[in-house]
Amino acid sequence: MNNTPDESRRLWEERVPAGAHWSWVLRRGTTLRLTDPEGGANVAMLLYSREDTTERYNMADTLKGQHTAFLTRGNVCYSDMGRVICSITEDTCGWHDTIGGLSNAALVQQxxxxxxxxxxxxxxxxxGFDSLVNELGKYGLGxxxxxxxxxxxxxxxxNEDGALVFNPGNSKPGDYLDLRFEMDTLVVLSTCQHPLDPAPAYAPRPVDLLVWRSDPPGPDDPCRNHCAQNQRAFTNTERLYPLG
Structure with a gap:
């Protein structure tokens, strides 16, 4: 596994401060690496098609199509049109939450x-909620x-009673994941704490971003071949971009 992208492919990098919000358009054929520099970070993320923002990340289809409740290397994020928005090509953390939701003003104050x-x-x-709404407003969304x-x-x-349980210490300093974008995608994120985080103090963490040009997924791509549904979703995506 090559953990460091070739210098000639790198496009830019930056740090998103703790408790901040951020957005950008990531083009098809680019990879975004998110790194947790301190450990204990949380990145709330939303994904929208750049061409038509009514097409966006669909949690239910992503989970049922891949028979999972969380995401890690080899998984992809589906849009609500059955296309692959992005693929998780590398992941040192091993578990990324899909069901915990967002904090809001009342919860944070409480x-x-x-x-x-x-x-x-x-x-x-x-x-988290107001941070994402503020960022979405830049694109006419709300x-x-x-x-x-x-x-x-x-x-x-x-747990056995059906309650959601936050697991502290899931992400260690230096953990990262790579998202390879298969569509032109509006990425919106917040680095506020997870709503279920039991920490007694307000202490969000920063996240580092690195973007580079990446190779298109071939026929033997692990994300494509993770399951039959992923193969169909990649076909749907590639029909949207017939010229590559």
Missing amino acids: KYGEARYQEHRNAYHRN RRDVVANLNLFSKVTV
Whole structure:
């Protein structure tokens, strides 16, 4: 496994601060590496087709099509049109939450107390839902466009009573995952804490981003061949881009 992309392929890199929000359009044929530099990060992510933002990541289809409740290397993210938005080509963390949802203002205030911008400036308490809505507004999208999100680097399981349980320590310093984009995709993310995080203090973590040009998936690609449904979804995607 080559953990470092070739220097000639690199496009850019940056750090998204703790508790911040970010967005960009990642083109088909690029890979985004997200790295947790400190450990314990959470990245709430939403994905939309750049050509038509009414086509977006579909949690239910992603999970049932691949017979899983979480995502890791070899899995893909489906759109609600049965296409592959992106593929997880590398992953040192091993478990990324798909069911935990987002924090909101009321939850953050209840757990961590009130810290408003007026008094605390950039140290004010942010929440996942409002952060994503603020970022979506740059593209003419809003609250109604927030769907079930990914929570990268976080692990949530279900106990015998059916309750969702957050598993601290899932992501260690330096853990990363690579998302290879199979469609031109609007990526929107927040680095606020997971809503089920039991930490007693408001302490979100930053995430590092690195983007590079990547090779298209061939016929022997592990993500394509993870299951028969993935093969069909790749075919649907490639019909959208007949010229490569």
